[in-house]
Amino acid sequence: KNQVEQSPQSLIILEGKNCTLQCNYTVSPFSNLRWYKQDTGRGPVSLTIMTFSENTKSNGRYTATLDADTKQSSLHITASQLSDSASYICVVSALGGGADGLTFGKGTHLIIQP
C-alpha cells in the first residue's frame, strides 16, 4: 500500500530561525513529489513539484530536496517568518496511479513564535 510519512508531527521555532521538515514515502511507481502549505482555515497551496530527475527545487525561502533512491524528501525553510506558521503537506504521485494517483501525508504543523 502506498504511504507517505511526515515528521515531525508538529514543530515550534523562533522567528528568524531555519527548520527542516521530513517526508518518507513508499509510493510506486514514483512520478513526482509535491509540497503544499496550508494556512489555518484555507486550502492547500502548492510550493514545489519535483520529478524523479530533480533533487532540489526552491520557491523563495522554501527549498525542497528529493532523494529518489532512499525515497526521502525534505522541505527547508530559511529565516522563518510569522507567516510561515501553517501545516506543510507532502504529497506523492504514482505514475499511472488509479483515481488521482496521489497519496497525502498527514502534514507537519509548524508554529513560528516571535
Place this chain on the structure above:
Amino acid sequence: NAGVTQTPKFQVLKTGQSMTLQCAQDMNHEYMSWYRQDPGMGLRLIHYSVGAGITDQGEVPNGYNVSRSTTEDFPLRLLSAAPSQTSVYFCASRLRQGVDNQPQHFGDGTRLSIL
C-alpha cells in the same frame, strides 16, 4: 480570476438531512476532485472527474454523489447526512489527468458539522 470557489464555507446539518456542496473553477481545468480532511489524517479522495460528463469514485465515496454537467462546476451531494461525515471538504482542480507536473488548485473548504 477567482481560482476554485467553494460554497458554503460553514454548514451545520442534522442527521438524515441532505445537502449539496458547491464547487466552481474558472481556469478551464478538465480535472476536478473532492477530498475530505479529518484530524490526524491526510486528505482522502471522495470522487473525481476527468471532464464534463465523466465521474468516478475515489477512496471514500460512500454516502456521497457527484455530477459534472459543465467544465466549471463539480457539486458534491450528501444523500443522508451522518455524524461520520463531519469534516472539512476541499474541492480541487488541475489542468487534466496525466499532466503530472501540474499543481492542484484547492478551494478554501467547506466546514461541515452533522449533529
